[in-house]
Amino acid sequence: MRARLTKLFRFEAAHTLPSLPEGHKCRRMHGHSFKVEISIEGEVDETIGWVYDHKHISKAMKPLMELLDHGYLNDIEGLESPTIERLAGWFWKKLEPDLPGLAEIVIYETPTARCSFKGEF
């Protein structure tokens, strides 16, 4: 049996989008309550009944959450122009080495806007 396992995280952060045209409201510094869904896929271990302990996802995310939460995203290496697309790619590169079967990352920037990414660079 194969299954997909998803863990949800959230962080608060400020950003600007400096590449946008002069006058665009997103060039002004502002903040979001970001939500991040990390999904892995794999075979379910027949004895234990899980793909792997979702604690592994939390452990891999901990240093990233500490870096991002209440931070200014533009100051973080690789996030100089922090759209949700860029954030999704950034999370993928950071997490892939530690999370076997990483399948999808979804970033919510507002209640109505999200980006999903499956590792296709």
Ligand SMILES: Nc1nc2c(c(=O)[nH]1)N=C([C@H](O)[C@H](O)COP(=O)(O)OP(=O)(O)OP(=O)(O)O)CN2
């Ligand atoms: N493709 C993307 N488009 C936009 C991004 C992004 O990362 N990728 N980001 C932004 C800004 O961060 C902006 O702050 C988002 O806020 P807003 O435009 O107000 O978003 P809403 O979902 O609330 O927009 P409504 O259309 O008013 O519902 C902008 N675009």
Ligand SMILES: [Zn+2]
């Ligand atoms: Zn924004």
